[in-house]
Amino acid sequence: MGLTMTEKILSAHLVEGELIRGTEIGIRIDQTLTQDATGTMAYLEFEAMGVPRVRTERSVAYIDHNTLQNGFENADDHRFIGSCAKKHGLYFSRPGNGICHQVHLERFGIPGKTLIGSDSHTPTGGGLGMLAIGAGGLDVAVAMGGGAYYITCPKVVNVRLSGKLSPWVAAKDVILEVLRRMSVKGGVGKVIEYTGEGVKTLTVPERATITNMGAELGATTSVFPSDEMTRAFLKAQQREEVWTPLCADDDAVYDEVIEIDLSKLEPLAACPHSPDNVKTMSEIGKLKVDQVCIGSCTNSSLLDMMKVAHILKGKTVHPDVSLAIAPGSKQVLNMIAANGALGDMIDAGARILESACGPCIGMGQSPNSGGISLRTFNRNFEGRSGTKDGQIYLVSPETAAASALTGYLTDPRTLGDMPEFKLPDVFTVNDNMVTLPADEKDMDSVEIKLGPNIKPYPETHPLLETIDAPVSLKVGDNITTDHIMPAGAKILPLRSNIPKISEHCFAVCDEEFPKRAKALGQSIIVGGANYGQGSSREHAALAPLYLGVKAVLVKSFARIHRANLINAGILPLTFVNEADYDKIAQGDQLVLTGVRKAVEEGRTELTVVNKTSGAEIPVLCELTGRTKDIMLAGGLLDYTREALK
């Protein structure tokens, strides 16, 4: 029986378990990446594990999220991460060098390798034929220490691409179409593999747009073949030597097949407030626009910028629109500066931002009240832009640029003939903003530089025998980690300070939650389906841990968040019957007896008694051998410390 690309990479890296779908497997990790918003915690955790040097083939620490520096906190974090990188053997990508996923694709990614990153958009590397997965910071810390990374052996979905994109229809429209068909929950437990003749027509940055936003499907990751297009990209990046081919066997067996004829696609937009709320331009109709933002790890490549510059050249941004552009990396910025494209953008009135995440994570450029903002980003969750009633639409760079000129959502196909946009044969390569680690012999002399805002990992406790606690919060379906632990310019500087950041936990849903949970001492959260989708931030588990949350009971979990809860020692429970969700109200007192014993014995069915109403509710606590031990120990850090003893 033939193999999928996923199976080929997984079997070459398998260190535990068997490739049986739905079972837990451990894989060896070749590369890791962190960014600064999740990085400080990850390095505190790495330090707590006591491993002196990273044991991966390549680990890179990026600074790209918290670059606003409206106070000492961000800069202290950068300095701390830089010192950890130097001491522990990591490459350090300094602020200004670009967004982690864009830079990693350009400078470090290697086909056929495994990569985990403390950022949910790590699957961008799938555009190069890597198996690149987003994870919590602690999982990345363990992988840096040479430990395996554990996932549920995924189902594999084949998206077969045929045809060729029509002029002005973009890679963004491909992934928006996949999101329209599969929804934000449709990818859970699955890897999405792209194959077919249509693949050959897509460049690596276009493929990376698609794998990047595969995160919004809830998928474990997405992967493209490594072919001549990949080789050409790596050659242009002056690192052709790392190229290896990767493709699925002709008789590979897939769990699901989706056919997409690229030539039939049209420009699409994801409407507020979910990336799967996808409509065509005509379905949306006339929409006046207040703001346009171009950039983010989804759409900030050289090719994207060239298209935008071409559309803007010689024109002026509509008087009612603010246009902000953040090129994805120093390489991109440098090249558009050299070839005149940057000048065309500036001339048209674009507000040029530094090469960083910026508005994508609410670091500035929040739209006006109720403002309509078109963004080339990957997430349009409520409030993420920093404006609570902001209306965010996710579109391609082509649609964004065309709309910035007209002031209305505009189908870029109205722009007339499209020139052929080609990637250059050689990119401008200068890695001077990547600091190399100290030699092993000098590492002891490198001092770790902590700042006053950097606080240790919160206290954990081994799993209790009985959890008897009230429901401190009840929420609905599709709660994102942006709801649980919001980001943005005011809160992101607190990422290294769990006591402080926990004061903002669930601020979007209920501002009183942190005070209430703290006063209760111990509590349980109840939620709906796809709880914890979106960002990989482990702070969405660490803040509840700090606030005394002992268990989270929901209809279903998103993958990374569930893993983060287990890593933090918070019990993840799901309803056996989803209708039982209605049998619990906020404030009810719930009790689970004999939990520790049940977990020890590997029993997955437990009963929650609602002491307030008397209802007995069957729940599932699905922990396997390893996650069972992590839970019993009180979290991954305690478990790893014990394992290293």
Ligand code: MIC
């Ligand atoms: C995001 O896009 O939400 C982030 C910010 O990149 C997060 C990571 C974080 O919260 O630090 C992600 O996607 O994992």
Ligand code: SF4
């Ligand atoms: Fe940064 Fe936005 Fe990409 Fe997250 S999604 S890594 S915030 S650019």
